[in-house]
Amino acid sequence: MxxxxxxxxxxxxxxxxxxxxxxxxxxxxxxxxxxxxxxxxxxxxxSSGSEFALLNSRDSVLQHGLEERIRELGLNKATQDGRLAACLVDVTDPAHPRLAMVNGERMMYAASLPKIAILLAAFEKADQGGLSLGQAERLSLARMIRRSSNTDASAMLAKVGRDYLIEVLESERYRLYDPAGHGGLWVGKEYGKAPAYRRDPLAGLSHGATAFQVARFYYLLHTGQLVSPERCAEMKTLLANSALDHKFVAGLRKTCPTARVYRKSGSWSVYHSDSALVEHDGRTYIAVALTADPDGSRWLEQLITAMDELVMSNPLPEHPSESMPQIAEAPQDRTEREIMVLP
Incomplete structure (x- = not known):
């Protein structure tokens, strides 16, 4: 039908x-x-804070050069034995960093170097309104970084808060310590005689670091990604003018005395470490080295000279990046009295 x-x-x-x-x-x-x-x-x-980007920025030429310099210094066995870790990042073009490292993700005892983590946490908490950075606090931070004062480090740690500091380091924003990966920056003990209150989950260290994550700290600082570009400028000012003339500073003084050096080192017993953001003659690079040897301080003085020569031997970038990260600029010559009145 x-x-x-x-x-x-x-x-x-x-x-x-x-x-x-x-x-x-x-x-x-x-x-x-x-x-x-x-x-x-x-x-x-x-949210990883450029972790993956930086890891993917390995440069074969720079890597070969770093390994060759370490060999020439007679430090090959030290790297094989795990007594030396080093990381070098050429950030002359910060949008395209060039990374080289040896034992870069190995957790090592770093003594006072992780005080940079306390510095970050203090500015992070201040930015959130949880901590006032008045004249006394700024002067305390300057002594903690420039003179490596244990008294000021412990006092600032108490103000920041033990748990808060670790939360900042493990946060998705920074991931400067990754318990599911290779670790990183760690502070789990006051800088004094008191026992550790929380050792790092991977290596059981009270004050630990990997060379790579320390380098990441400086990369994020240099590109204005720690807290804010303005806070990065303040932190860089505090990291300038180290009062301790040894290790990286001593080595650079001999080869390039006019270099701008933003730096934090550490020493205890046979453990010697140093880290720096270095600027001179149109180049900018990050150098980090951690040692576990009585001669470690001498190694660091020699190694920074070799690292500097390696960076300077590479040609400058031909074309500046079209999209550059915001660089945090900082005065190099602020005295501690001037630091007290920083905004």
Whole structure:
């Protein structure tokens, strides 16, 4: 019957239209879910504070040069035995850093070097309104960094809070200590005779670091990514003018006395370490080295000279980057009295 056929056709057409609508609805839901997952994955990578970007910036020429310099200094066995870790990052073009490292992700005891973590946590807490950085606090931070005062480090740690400091280091924003990876910067003990209150989960260290994560700290500082560009400038000022003339500072004084050096070192027993952001003659680089040897301080003085020569031997970038990270500028010659009145 023609009428029945027409009714059946209309019914099928209606069913198909309804099914098509459901398919379009489900497709939109699947697409939305896919976009959400992609954005979430992107967010995780971005929140790592350039960790993946920096790891993917390994440079074969710089790596070969670093290994060759270490060999020439007779320190190959020290790296093989785990008594030396080093990381070098050429950030002359900060948008395209060049990374080289040996034992860069090995946790080592770092003595006073991790005081930079207390510095970061203090400015992070101040930025959130939880800590006032008045004249007394700024002068205390200057002594903690420039003179490596244990008294000031312990006092500032108490103001910042033990748990808060670790939260900052392990936060998604910074990930300067990764318990699921290779560790990083760690402070789990006051700088004094009191026992450790919380050792790092991976190596059981009270004051520990990996050369790579220390280098990341300086990279984030240099590119204005620690707290804010303004806070980075303040932190760089505190890291300038070290009162301790040894290790990296002593080595650089001999080869490039006009270099700007933002630096924090550490020493205890046979453990000697140093870290610096160095600027001179159109180049900027980050150097970090951790040692576990009585001669470690001498190694560091020699190693920084070799690292500097290596960076200077590479040609300058031909073209500046089109999208440059915001660089945190800082006065080099602020006295401790002037630091007290920084904004």
């Amino acid at each position: 023609p009428g029945a056929d027409w009714d059946l056709c209309g019914l099928r057409q209606a069913q198909w239209s309804e099914m098509s609508g459901k398919i379009r609805y489900l497709s939109r839901r699947v697409l939305a879910a896919s976009l959400f997952l992609m954005l979430a994955a992107t967010s995780v990578l971005a």
